[in-house]
Amino acid sequence: MKVQTVAMAAIAVAASTFAFAIGRAVWQSPEPAPPRTAPTYFQPPLEASIPDDDFGAMVSRGKAIFVDTPTHAADYVGNELSCRSCHLDRGRMPNSAPMWGAWVRYPQYRAKNQIVNTMADRIAGCFRFSMNGTPPPADSDVMRALQAYFFWMATGAPTGTTLPGAGYPEVHPPASAPDLDRGGTVYAEKCAICHGNDGEGQRSGGRYVFPPLWGSNTYNKGAGMYRVDLAAAFIKANMPLGKGGSLSDQEAWDVAAFVNSHERPADPRQSAGGRDPSAR
Ligand code: HEC
Ligand code: HEC
Secondary structure, three states: OHHHHHHHHHHHHHHHHHHHHHHHHHHOOOOOOOOOOOOOOOOOOOHHHOOOOHHHHHHHHHHHHHHOHHHHOHHHOOOOOOHHHOOHHHHOOOOOOOHHHHHOOOOEEEOOOOEEEOHHHHHHHHHHHHOOOOOOOOOOHHHHHHHHHHHHHOOOOOOOOOOOOOOOOOOOOOOOOOOHHHHHHHHHHHOHHHHOOOOOOEEEOOEEEEOOOOOOOOOOOOOHHHOHHHHHHHHHHHOOOOOOOOOOHHHHHHHHHHHHOOOOOOOHHHHOOOOOOOOO
16 A cells, blocks of 8 residues: 555656656756766856856856857857757756867867867857858957856866866767668657657747757758767767767767758858868
């Protein structure tokens, strides 16, 4: 009798937690569980501690741009993603290239554009390729606000170092070459429920709640996510949302190759007619 009551209570709790988790994933900023073998990660300050002054106002503006880029930086985006579409939990999630991890490793030399990149240069890269847009000027309010947000998020972090959880954890090279058929099966079973059968994402109230993975509204062919190794690393650590780390390495490579085998906007460096050396 007693055992039964306890079991029933446990089921009720589990069911409500599940419903809550689904509700959150759909309607609020999703916050997937940290990977199971989590080392101790740097803890960014709580958002409630953003100071109530002019600096804090800029931090909050940066956060708003990060969370809903098409609304708050409309002139600079060419698709309907937001920074948070790939940098999860508003840029706070370890292993999804968190902004506290990024802040402390710039300026940095990058082979992609063969110069030492400031943080503004690096942000410009994500506007140009991941957001398929035109980067805001380095001295614009949008750049100021984003950098204020990242600087605040890295409060107390050591600088000039790669913190645990920065970038993505590397995935092992696949045992066999990435395969589109296998990737299609993984996609149908584990991704389509949120991202749609044709990678088109899902909207609610005119806004994407699940971002598109291919087609005209997502990252272009110059983006980091278009590299199968980076996409596999992001997917392995973070997808399916809330179940990061659940795919095998092979599944992550296969589904990354499958996603990137579909049409998407061209690399602006190529569509401009050959390689543009000033491309960031
Ligand atoms: C389509 C996915 C996507 C979107 C959208 C996106 N990024 Fe990124 N971003 C990436 C990838 C991939 C990397 C490279 C991660 C790596 O190499 O570890 C990256 C890297 C970065 C870095 C450097 C991270 C580091 O640790 O060195 C910064 C800063 C950054 N992005 C800012 C932004 C900002 C700001 C926006 C919105 C304007 C944005 N990103 C939108 C995918 C995206
Ligand atoms: C439970 C719903 C859900 C499932 C299942 C899911 N995703 Fe996602 N995915 C999301 C959400 C939501 C985001 C954006 C995060 C945000 O806005 O906070 C995202 C972001 C992404 C992104 C970066 C943004 C973009 O549009 O390119 C990629 C790539 C991605 N998912 C791939 C996958 C793959 C591959 C699978 C299957 C292995 C998968 N996802 C399963 C919900 C899901």
